[in-house]
Amino acid sequence: MNPYRDLPAEQFWRKAVAGVPPFAVDPGPRDAFRIARTDRVATAGSCFAQRVSQALARGGFRYHVTEGAPEGMGEAEASARQYGTFSARYGNLYGPRQFVQLFDRAFGAFDPQLKAWQREDGRFVDPFRPTIEPDGFADAAAVIEAREGHLARVRTLFESLDVLVVTLGLTEGWRCRADGAALSLAPGVAGGQFDPHEVAFVNAGTAEVIADMTGFLDRLWSVNAGARVILTVSPVPLIATYRNQHVLVANAHSKAVLRAAAGELCEGGDPRLVYFPSYEIITSHTNGGRYYEEDQRSIAEAGVAHVMRAFMASFSPASAETPVSHAVQASEAEFAGTAGVVCDEETIERSLV
Template identity: 90%
Template sequence: MNPYRDLPAERFWRKAVAGVPPFAIDPGPRDSFRIARTDRVATAGSCFAQRVSQALARGGFRYHVTEAAPEGMGAAEASARQYGTFSARYGNLYGPRQFVQLFDRAFGAFEPELKAWRREDGRFVDPFRPTIEPDGFGDEAAVIEARDHHLAQVRALFESLDVLVVTLGLTEGWRCRADGAALSLAPGVAGGRFDPEEVAFVNASTAEVIADVSGFLDRLWSVNAAARVILTVSPVPLIATYRDQHVLVANAHSKAVLRAAAGEVCERGDPRLAYFPSYEIITSHTHGGRYYEEDQRGIAEAGVAHVMRSFMASFSPGSVQRREPPSRVSEAEFAGTAGVVCDEETIERSLA
């Protein structure tokens, strides 16, 4: 007996990869839960999560936003202030510890000692979402007032969503030494002052990521037991590393840790949880690098289109064909990419 004899075609490289046109490769889950058009779908995570939310909205799904722009605010200002960028104005959540602490802050279980950062221009920003107000705040009190409103909307989001798409982006990050508060950017990049006595660089291990992802899921399900979660890993590389090694090596390490942790968490078999291979689709060598922009970091529209075809085929199979013939792939998919907010890019701008 050969144990491989009766396995389906998707288990074999020749049949599922080499024998399929690159744009038609579909490694998405087959037996996962389904998303209805009426489901409230939320997104959170790194900058790639924004591409998913944009595609969901274009696809006619109910993109769930609890922290919407104030009535009368123009579209350009709303975009600049990151209303609708994610389901609430939490900005980029790169590391799993940020998810845990966002939940704990929203539900009153954690109050960071750090309240605000002062910028070089004298304005103040929220250190946990430093780019959401381009003009900053007038004082620390205004930061706290906006934060309290924001956390109330986050609380409403977690309690009301039906599906949450989580994109894990980084293992590297910075935390306050006093209480372990996780930051999206190092002090001094978009506000504040860098002091190694106050903040520490961390690079989360696989075990830490597993613990944080599991901890966040347990928290979410404690207030919303029916919530379904789709876990992904961002294919967007690091813009910079603080580790003493080449950024290419650091990126490979970081993504490997996130992918291994995500796989281990999802393999526990909870029917409310699914892993979706955005990372694998974009980074696969079968596309010859066409799914990246010229900077080899930004994701081209062709890549996003491929990810979303597979996503819809997995979670809303009636909305698209699983295998699209070549004639159905539009040349427009290979055009430019939509604007995406990436806090990491502030690192390079701060050095200019």
Template identity: 55%
Template sequence: MPENPYRGLPSHHFWRQSVAAIPPFAIDPLVRFPFELAQDHKVAAAGSCFAQHISQALQRHGFNYFMTEPPPAGMSREAAQADNYGVYSARYGNIYTARQLRQLIERAFGEFSPDLPEWRDRSGHFVDPFRPQIQPSGFASTDAMRSAREAHLGQVRRLVEELDVLVFTLGLTEGWVHIADGAVIPLAPGVAGGTFDESVYKFVNFSTAEIVQDLCASIDLIRKVNPNARFIFTVSPVPLIATYRDQHVLVSNTYSKASLRVAAEEISLARPGVAYFPSYEIITSPATSRNYYLDDLRSVSLLGVDHVMRVFFAHCVAGSKKTAASPPALPSELREEIRNVGQIVCDEEAIVKL
């Protein structure tokens, strides 16, 4: 028996050997991953804005990125981007909280029918409160909005029934709820439509236990119709753009990310076919964070995205020849990524544009 239980453990157990003594671009915090993605797997993505980096990388590398709501035939790339086609696997926009994900699946399968009415924007057009920025010009009528919603939910059903792997990026614990029916919305009323009324809407800050409960419910709902579905959870390294709690945004951000990270850990340990991928750790590590955020200390830099994706392909993709410890990619190899990173859609930014 060793005199010290830590003696002889592999180097990844120790900060000095696996973080402090490693070149920042070569840090690889993923020791093992429970399954691999094959190129023919239908991989769907959802969550906060950081999830778009993974979906874009999968598409660029020829993987079967599963979309049930692609752009209409003949629509230009610019027009598709403006109307939020191809941003995620279905046209649901940013899904910031675990409760949003759960309720989206419940609505798609008729298990939750909220009474939340449509909103109006500043131009008088109709807005879907569950995806308030999905149609930048709004809808001409209530019927048009509801018809588009029903078509969308049908494609969400198809997505759930056919996907092989869902990559979901957890973004926030803070959110807004329609008091009458408990429906969670991605943006506060008044930000991108609707009018705030404290008798109609309330602020919530989900606990770790509630997040775990909602993620478990989402997994169970999906596996009810798709028993072989697998899941990859990540935590977005993008900080809160604002907090509604009466405290410093830095403190709120720390709570939010800590709660989401703990929930992802508990789920990945408790459920088979569920994995956690450490994009959050790669970006926020003391060794890398000074280079992996832009001047706003919120947007992730190209070097950071490249590092995350090198680790992802090294561990999570079958037959990948990429190595997580390779040097940063040359600028010529990042031209397409540079163009795509500038097109990340983040509904939360509407909060500070008012």
């Protein structure tokens, strides 16, 4: 007896990929938990996580924000200061170590020695979210005061969310040699001064990513046992690599590590954790590269629309667009205006000008 004979169509390339229009390929999980309209859905991670949060809000879901803009602040200023960009103002969390340490900082288990960076203009920024205040802070004390309020909102977020969408972005990063504090950017890019005696470049391997994410999930479930987590890998390539190799090769390595780690984590059998293939939908050759803009890095609106159609079909089937043929026409209007995604990593290039 052929063991493949009775497998479902989605497990065959010819039936599920080659025999389906590119915009209709849907590799999303079908046995995952469901998201209700009343569920508090939070997002955290790399730049692509912002596209997910924008689409969720537009789709009528309850996008959970615990650190909103102060009353009376205009929309433009709130956006510039990253209120609502993520569920709290933690900025981009590119690697798993940042997730673990954010939790530990929020709950008082880790207090990094590094407190503030000074910029060239004399203003100060928070080293762990250096772009959230475009005008910076007047002094280091102001940075610390703002951080304490922020971390209180992070605690509230972790304790109150129902669903957390985590987007893993990078394996490359920088850490303080003194205590291992993980940074989203190297000093000297958006503040501070680069000193190789104070910071070390790190490229996390699969085992480390798994250990860090396991640690984060255990911490999250210790304060919120019912929290459900959707784990994704960002399809946005590295903007630069510090490794001595071509950025294309470094990017392939980084994404492969994250994808392998995410797969192992989600095969553990915990029904509260599921992998969603936004990375595969965007990067698949079946779409002929149409889901990237001309810079081959930014995600096109059609790609975001495809991801969110599959997302809805997996986690909220009643909300999924049908028939599929209508999705292409709807995507341009539905996802228009999602410019303004904040990607701290892009500061690397801007700092070189």
